[in-house]
Amino acid sequence: xxxxxxVIPLVVIIGPTxxxxxxxxxxxxxRLGGEIISADSRLFYMGMxxxxxxxxxxxxxxxxxxxxxVTSPTEPWSLARFQSxxxxxxxxxxxxxxxxxxxxxxxxxxxxxxxxxEMPPQSPDPALRQVLVEWAEEIGPFNxxxxxxxxxxEAASLIDARNVRRTVRALEVIFWTGRAFSAQRRxxxxxxxxxxxxxxxxxxxxxxxxxxxxxxxxADGFIQEVQGLLAAGFNxxxxxxxxxxxxxxxxxxxxxxxxxxxxxxxxxxxxxxVRRQANWFKPDDPWIRWFVMKEGVTEEAALYIQxxxxxxxxRRIQKAGE
Numbered sequence: 001x002x003x004x005x006x007v008i009p010l011v012v013i014i015g016p017t018x019x020x021x022x023x024x025x026x027x028x029x030x031r032l033g034g035e036i037i038s039a040d041s042r043l044f045y046m047g048m049x050x051x052x053x054x055x056x057x058x059x060x061x062x063x064x065x066x067x068x069x070v071t072s073p074t075e076p077w078s079l080a081r082f083q084s085x086x087x088x089x090x091x092x093x094x095x096x097x098x099x100x101x102x103x104x105x106x107x108x109x110x111x112x113x114x115x116x117x118e119m120p121p122q123s124p125d126p127a128l129r130q131v132l133v134e135w136a137e138e139i140g141p142f143n144x145x146x147x148x149x150x151x152x153x154e155a156a157s158l159i160d161a162r163n164v165r166r167t168v169r170a171l172e173v174i175f176w177t178g179r180a181f182s183a184q185r186r187x188x189x190x191x192x193x194x195x196x197x198x199x200x201x202x203x204x205x206x207x208x209x210x211x212x213x214x215x216x217x218x219a220d221g222f223i224q225e226v227q228g229l230l231a232a233g234f235n236x237x238x239x240x241x242x243x244x245x246x247x248x249x250x251x252x253x254x255x256x257x258x259x260x261x262x263x264x265x266x267x268x269x270x271x272x273x274v275r276r277q278a279n280w281f282k283p284d285d286p287w288i289r290w291f292v293m294k295e296g297v298t299e300e301a302a303l304y305i306q307x308x309x310x311x312x313x314x315r316r317i318q319k320a321g322e
Contacts (some may be wrong), residue, residue, distance in 0.1 A: 008094045011305060013103045014110055014281050015199030016274040018209045020293040022055055025103040025201060027298040029063040030075035032305065037066045037086055037091045039113070041103025042243050045073045045083075047229055050222045051245040053213060065092075073229065073240035083112045085278045090192070107280025108158065114196075115187050128175060147171065154182040159278060165239050198281055198290040199300055210270050214245075218263060223249055244269045 011027050011034070025036050038044075046069045056066065066089040071077055077085075084195040086102065088107075093100040104110060111117065136144045139163045148167050149156035151174055159166045167259040170181040201209070234241060236250045245266050252262040281288060289304060291297050 004183070008090060008192050009099060010090055010114070010194055011099065011101045012110060012114060012196045012293050013199065014103060014107070014196065015105065016206060016277045017105050017270060018053075018274075019199045019201055019206060021103055021105065022053075024058065024197075024293070024298060024301060026055075026059055026063050028096050029099070029101055029306070031298070031302050032099050033097075034099035034101050035064040035066065035089075036101045036103050037089045037093075038068050039082075039086065039102050039106055039109045041077070041082070041104075041109055042104045043068045043070050043104075044068070044077050045240045046071070047232075048073060048225070048240065048246070049087055050217050050225045051249070053217070066224070069249055074237050074241045079108065079112055079117075082109055082119065084220045087191075105277055107277060111280065114190055114192065114194055116191055125240075128172055129168060130297070132171055132175075134166060136164050137317065141167065144168075144171075146151040148174075151183055152180040155180065158182075158276075160273075160276065163242070165242075168206050183225050194287070195305060196285075196288045197304070198285075199293050199297075200283075200290055201293050206274065207271055210274070211267055214263060214266050214270065217245070218259075223253070223259075227253060228252055244273060277307075 011028070013021050013028075017022050028034065029036055042048065042051070043054055044067065045052075048054070060068070067082070067085060070085075090100045090102070090113075102113060103112060132144075135197065142161050144164065145156060145159070145161035145167050145188055148159070152170065155170045159170060161167070173179075173181045191210055207296075222245065226246055229241065229246075230236060230250065230253065236247075236254075241247065241250065248257070248262040248265045248269075251257050252259050257265070283290065
């Protein structure tokens, strides 16, 4: 479906970790009669609540949410699976006369939905993948990432060097097809009437919020959450448990580092992650209307959505929000 033909509206709320996306999205969805689709890949997993800053039960009760707690840490979702389920949710929400909101900081997942990516068609090649995994073990994740950067700089710039699984997948596609991984991310066009809202804060303020959030996670029982997952038999090498925070707390529980060092690493890696998030959504992107998170931002964003500066909502959704 072309952008001109698109009739389903979709509000996308993006921004860095800890900027306040959940708060704004819930306030707007309440005001405008909407439902929220999570585009945070860490929120898929049941039992991973504190370390992912998953919305509280109270927040989840205020507005209907989708794609949260949909799978076990042992069963990671592919990007293609997320794209399919997110699009299904958008259609179902709109079909009920509600306004869909796609909310999250995982840029790859957001782009896959709104740009209509067609995923590389190659199925996993177990033999090639095993060779690449063994290569990673031999030379280390950072050296493996450098190999990817030499072959496909664009793909490497969007993959954390510590994320061996994604580095291996990109190299697998490159070696199997003889083409750059980034070049195979075909797009079929945006299927929605799209409105993108970006949230920002001064960097020093954002970093302070990150530190406060992580300290609060520890106080709220993050260490006990990870203990519970390990006691339940979840392998710490699972991709889900390699997420920032879970890996460091696991290292602490296994006696590799002390608690103070674990917290320090979580804060540092989260700040680095924020800088990588910025690669997906640029301040000068003409499709994004940026708002500074401050008092009154809900009113500003709501007016933007309902005005000609954003779009004119279909009548049935305007009524739903009245």
